[in-house]
Amino acid sequence: MRPAVNVVFMKMAQDLMERVIPAISPTYHQGTIGMIATMLLSVAEEWDRVASRRVEENRSIRDIFRKASPVVHKPDLAKRLKELAETKDEDLHISALENSNCTLRAALIDLHVHIESQQGKDARAIEDAIWKELAASTERRRFSTASF
């Protein structure tokens, strides 16, 4: 699609803020248009990374599962992690990637709970890897206009 979607959305948001909003009343509706402009800016920033960040994150979580499954003492969880570690993102539709991401992050929560209860160096190493992945996940999702 040309012109590029992110460029179009940014321009539309700018137009809404600078030209449309001052021309309408009451202020309540100005606020509504302003929120729509804010959403366009968010989508513009997300557009280019929307698939790549999910692929990258899913890969990273699967890698943690591969390393964790030998350390996990609960057989059901270990089996689940092993199976998930072997999955692949072959369907690159955003909805499919999002579904995979949700499945993986749900399992990551269960792994995190389990590993917190385990003693030993191996458990701490997995826990450390989980925290690093969670921190990285917020970098992937970060908006340039975010407060923090």
Next chain:
Amino acid sequence: MIDRARASFKANRFPALAHLRKSRSTYRSTNGLRNDAMASLETSLAEYIGSKMPDITVVRVDQLEQISGGASRQTYRFRVSYQHGGEHRERRLILRRDPTQSLIDTDRRTEFSAYKAFFGTDVPVPEVLWLEDDPRHLGSPFFIGAEMSGFEASPARMLLPPYAQHHQKLGEQKWSILGAISAKDPRNLGLVGPMEWVEPDQCWKRELDYWEGVINSDELIPQPIVRAAIRWLRRNPPPPAQKISVVHGDFRTGNFLFDEQGKIHGILDWEMAHLGDPLEDLGWGLNRVWCWAQNDRRGGLLPRDEAIAIWRKASGLKADPDALHWWELFNCVKGQAIWISSAHAWETGENKDPILVVASWTPMNSQDRAMLELMGHLK
């Protein structure tokens, strides 16, 4: 529950919208969206106010305009004019009306009680006039109060001239006022009853249970960071509250009115007020999601330690570092619950207000990062 969770958000609080908050006089007055419903509401308001003030005659309501006032309640400003003792009088008022099918009776009463209790004290609030539960007057329950007009509330505007030069002054007042709220005995304010009592050792649990319940109910996608934070909070409970205070529940930049000289005139949005640990309010105001200037200044105003010192001096209370840390992390959980609840409300409910989408998309990742920082995992 959902309504309480999404109560706190207003659209005009984003830096991206900073320049939108111009003086009303700069806008072209098309008024093209005015309709019969607004005219009918003006008539109903005039009838209601007339019934509440039997000494007045020729009651007229006009200039009714919906304004941003949170997602849980419709907010309007209007002018009422009338004859009293042979004199013509006018007053500008605010209507806070529940949406149809709302189930937030408790919150409406809580908000009204809080305004009434603090009016005339060193905690500046607008005067509230009438609380009405009967939906026959305006279609749903509501309350009416005085409008504090001519002031600004937007954090985005606060970052710009002429307000930007007053951040120190605003910050000192903001945390001093919070200290004044924390210092007061809720029994002397008449708020024990309108607000549920809680024992000092139960404050943390009641609040954490409530907000974890909101997340359990409304979570649309797995949230590993907030789940880890909740586990940490339960493993490391704070000490009992040093006293039971009125907790505003949403005390932050964006919920007070200020002028161009940097003076605060009114604390707004008491709909999440409750009794509890005063450190809860302090922790909420320090939340990173309110760092509007994208730096370390909390609420866009003052460094964290300075804000705490001002609050301590004004309240006469302690800010035990470990306890405050617990409440800061808790407030990140509460914040995330609100953003999650907003997304859920938009996806599953009839309310398709874009405020619910913005309240989900924009702060959620910042909230996660704030939790990671407080747990020592943001490098």
